[in-house]
Amino acid sequence: xxxxxxxEPRAFLRSLFDxxxxxxxxxxxxxxxxxxxxxxxxxxVGGGKASAAMAQAVEASWPxxxxxxxxxxxxxxxxCRRIEIVEARxxxxxxxxxxxxxxxxxxxxxxxxxxxxxxLISGGGSAxxxxxxxxxxxxxxxxVNKALLRSGAAIGELNCVRKHLSAIKGGRLALAAxxxxxxxxxxxxxxxDDPAVIASGPTVGDPTTLADAVxxxxxxxxxxxxxxxxxxxxxxxxxxxxxxxRLAHAENRIIAAxxxxxxxxxxxxxxxxxAPLILADSIEGEASEVARVHAAIARQCRRHGQPIAPPCVxxxxxxxxxxxxxxxxxxxxxxxxxxxxxxxxxxxxxxALAADTDGIDGTEDNAGAVIGPDTLRRAARLGxxxxxxxxxxxxxxxxxxxxxxxxxGPTFTNVNDFRAILIE
Amino acid sequence: xxxxxxxEPRAFLRSLFDxxxxxxxxxxxxxxxxxxxxxxxxxxVGGGKASAAMAQAVEASWPxxxxxxxxxxxxxxxxCRRIEIVEARxxxxxxxxxxxxxxxxxxxxxxxxxxxxxxLISGGGSAxxxxxxxxxxxxxxxxVNKALLRSGAAIGELNCVRKHLSAIKGGRLALAAxxxxxxxxxxxxxxxDDPAVIASGPTVGDPTTLADAVxxxxxxxxxxxxxxxxxxxxxxxxxxxxxxxRLAHAENRIIAAxxxxxxxxxxxxxxxxxAPLILADSIEGEASEVARVHAAIARQCRRHGQPIAPPCVxxxxxxxxxxxxxxxxxxxxxxxxxxxxxxxxxxxxxxALAADTDGIDGTEDNAGAVIGPDTLRRAARLGxxxxxxxxxxxxxxxxxxxxxxxxxGPTFTNVNDFRAILIE
Numbered sequence: 001x002x003x004x005x006x007x008e009p010r011a012f013l014r015s016l017f018d019x020x021x022x023x024x025x026x027x028x029x030x031x032x033x034x035x036x037x038x039x040x041x042x043x044x045v046g047g048g049k050a051s052a053a054m055a056q057a058v059e060a061s062w063p064x065x066x067x068x069x070x071x072x073x074x075x076x077x078x079x080c081r082r083i084e085i086v087e088a089r090x091x092x093x094x095x096x097x098x099x100x101x102x103x104x105x106x107x108x109x110x111x112x113x114x115x116x117x118x119x120l121i122s123g124g125g126s127a128x129x130x131x132x133x134x135x136x137x138x139x140x141x142x143x144v145n146k147a148l149l150r151s152g153a154a155i156g157e158l159n160c161v162r163k164h165l166s167a168i169k170g171g172r173l174a175l176a177a178x179x180x181x182x183x184x185x186x187x188x189x190x191x192x193d194d195p196a197v198i199a200s201g202p203t204v205g206d207p208t209t210l211a212d213a214v215x216x217x218x219x220x221x222x223x224x225x226x227x228x229x230x231x232x233x234x235x236x237x238x239x240x241x242x243x244x245x246r247l248a249h250a251e252n253r254i255i256a257a258x259x260x261x262x263x264x265x266x267x268x269x270x271x272x273x274x275a276p277l278i279l280a281d282s283i284e285g286e287a288s289e290v291a292r293v294h295a296a297i298a299r300q301c302r303r304h305g306q307p308i309a310p311p312c313v314x315x316x317x318x319x320x321x322x323x324x325x326x327x328x329x330x331x332x333x334x335x336x337x338x339x340x341x342x343x344x345x346x347x348x349x350x351x352a353l354a355a356d357t358d359g360i361d362g363t364e365d366n367a368g369a370v371i372g373p374d375t376l377r378r379a380a381r382l383g384x385x386x387x388x389x390x391x392x393x394x395x396x397x398x399x400x401x402x403x404x405x406x407x408x409g410p411t412f413t414n415v416n417d418f419r420a421i422l423i424e
Numbered sequence: 425x426x427x428x429x430x431x432e433p434r435a436f437l438r439s440l441f442d443x444x445x446x447x448x449x450x451x452x453x454x455x456x457x458x459x460x461x462x463x464x465x466x467x468x469v470g471g472g473k474a475s476a477a478m479a480q481a482v483e484a485s486w487p488x489x490x491x492x493x494x495x496x497x498x499x500x501x502x503x504c505r506r507i508e509i510v511e512a513r514x515x516x517x518x519x520x521x522x523x524x525x526x527x528x529x530x531x532x533x534x535x536x537x538x539x540x541x542x543x544l545i546s547g548g549g550s551a552x553x554x555x556x557x558x559x560x561x562x563x564x565x566x567x568v569n570k571a572l573l574r575s576g577a578a579i580g581e582l583n584c585v586r587k588h589l590s591a592i593k594g595g596r597l598a599l600a601a602x603x604x605x606x607x608x609x610x611x612x613x614x615x616x617d618d619p620a621v622i623a624s625g626p627t628v629g630d631p632t633t634l635a636d637a638v639x640x641x642x643x644x645x646x647x648x649x650x651x652x653x654x655x656x657x658x659x660x661x662x663x664x665x666x667x668x669x670r671l672a673h674a675e676n677r678i679i680a681a682x683x684x685x686x687x688x689x690x691x692x693x694x695x696x697x698x699a700p701l702i703l704a705d706s707i708e709g710e711a712s713e714v715a716r717v718h719a720a721i722a723r724q725c726r727r728h729g730q731p732i733a734p735p736c737v738x739x740x741x742x743x744x745x746x747x748x749x750x751x752x753x754x755x756x757x758x759x760x761x762x763x764x765x766x767x768x769x770x771x772x773x774x775x776a777l778a779a780d781t782d783g784i785d786g787t788e789d790n791a792g793a794v795i796g797p798d799t800l801r802r803a804a805r806l807g808x809x810x811x812x813x814x815x816x817x818x819x820x821x822x823x824x825x826x827x828x829x830x831x832x833g834p835t836f837t838n839v840n841d842f843r844a845i846l847i848e
Contacts, residue, residue: 191720191723192723192727259728277730277731278724278728278730278731279720279721279724279730279731280717280720280721280723280724280730281724281728282720282723282724283716283717283720283721284716284720284767285713285716285717286710286713289709289710289713289714289717290713290716290717292707292708292709292714293704293707293709293713293714293717293718294717296615296703296704296706296707296708296740296742297703297704297707299615299616299704299706300702300703300704300705300706303616304683304702304705306701306702306703306704307701307702307703307731307732308731316720318720343708
């Protein structure tokens, strides 16, 4: 950067992350998308890491009577006056989520065509709105969910299975609400911003089938609990399919998405004189391997000024996975960053931040972490080997020891992972 | 592309690959880098997939007397008159390579400071110049090599181990040639174009140590043959280190490299009105995971016009690895492409080619393959599942069945993998 001052990498990267989160904040993105109030009643339902904050934003703007219930993750509740907020467990569902989902299904029944069901959907809603289909226990769903999370299954695969074990997902909530009008406001955390995938699409037609769900369990060799495969092979009712006329009364609106948040971060970078390059908003894959590709691209910027010349920042979103082999702690963003540090091996002039926009990386208390060229060296001085922590999937332990965690607490929104690599 | 005609994807992608290979052809890149003939004798030695073609290029331009011996892969020989060409096995070494390497070591001894050793080095030379250190058998080296190739070890790790089991690598050839002047012409197939890594650097100081080699074998839990770990733990002489004054008479010149070839392909694309974007010249990682990241970036181009707007072509180089789990055939480029097709899932407007610039993808008869949006559909019509072939690591079988292999035969050069993704 000629003449200009390079920003302090950590503070700069953090400002990009904050901009990405702010762009998806419900107080900004809910009001412009609210529908016209109906002649009849308005019931607010929904689930997800952002749903309480979305409910609060609805309450702040809604002109008429309103009531309802939304489920959010423990620690993600915010005060509401008219809409009940229930907290439940994520990513593995619990009784609280199950009970809330069943109450929501009951609440939308008996409405008329003059009524409106306003559905507030965001990432995490799939686990939070866990209503097992009749014949299954929550324990069955929990066990399958846990096994899939550990197997390295893609989020789309997880959701296909969840939908077909559920009483509420795959459009079933919208079917239950008929003939009332249904408007879903959705904060996307999925590739392609596909409404059928966000929180497993409770108000959206589902292109996947019971046979797909069976194939996924077979692919990952998940045979326990024994009843689940049998249930899927013999379930009588499919999810609602796309184009099903019974969904004509349901409308889905994406109000925030990963790309929007990456664009917001890009604007902050540009204003600081750092050229942003958005690689992709929906990168999937094994976190450590995704990191190696990012490392190669960052090096290319340093060595050849491609795909963009420094000073620049590479941005990407999406959701990586971690196939757990070790015994350490840490989410996919810590794993990504640790693998990135190992691949860059102290390369000068490259710093990075990776964090979950929901504020919680996996099941720990951090959103993510930061690295710089000195990360491995500083660790070595503490007697810590980056490669060894990586082999143990212990990104959290590694970055905690270096005091390089990024801790925000719940952000009350979720547009999936955020990665920024600053190259001087 | 406004007003202009979109090129036929397969022919266009093939023209990019051909340009990449041509940029690294010895007949173009050897002559400008030849040194001034010495007062004394000139001995030509070397090894690699390009070494015979390099020798031919030397013969065509060299003004004085010349003699010597180079080793190349079976099928990669070209006619030479004064320099002997020996063919040997790659990637697993054989007796022919061992004998040639020992003859080369003998040939450079007894020279004077007035003599020149011209060393022609290219990718593959590491396996082709297989001279086991005293105390080891070729069988020992072969076994370790095979185990490392199957374990998914990075090329740098392979080479560190090879160097420390060798009598010729890690600068030992240059030490043997002293006091003669040594000039190495190198065609790079490695990240960073590091001369110490190309063909395991027979004329270059080696920053890695015997302890590093031991750590790599331990990392991949390679304990057979039993004598090898012991040998490494007790070998008396290290490789020559960078900055070693005994290497002052040796000079290394990179005459072709992955980046140069990617730039040549980019120029062809630009001339056709397709915007090229070089992502990186040295991407490493598991081929199928690298493919998922490329898929996300290609989709981003389609959906958001980033990191570059269509019509465009994403270019990348480097060397991926395949951790073999199935029983199929196929090299890393076929694996990459099959995983790319599966990840793109028939997405419109995206076609791709991936191939090894040496003309041989792994151990098959193809350089690589091509895909288009119809690849999975055409396979399904033949009763073939892309995902199943991928799980079986059978990219070769898949693309052979579709008649989508790219077959060039040996190209007589090697700047590693070449990937091009065309996005309309």
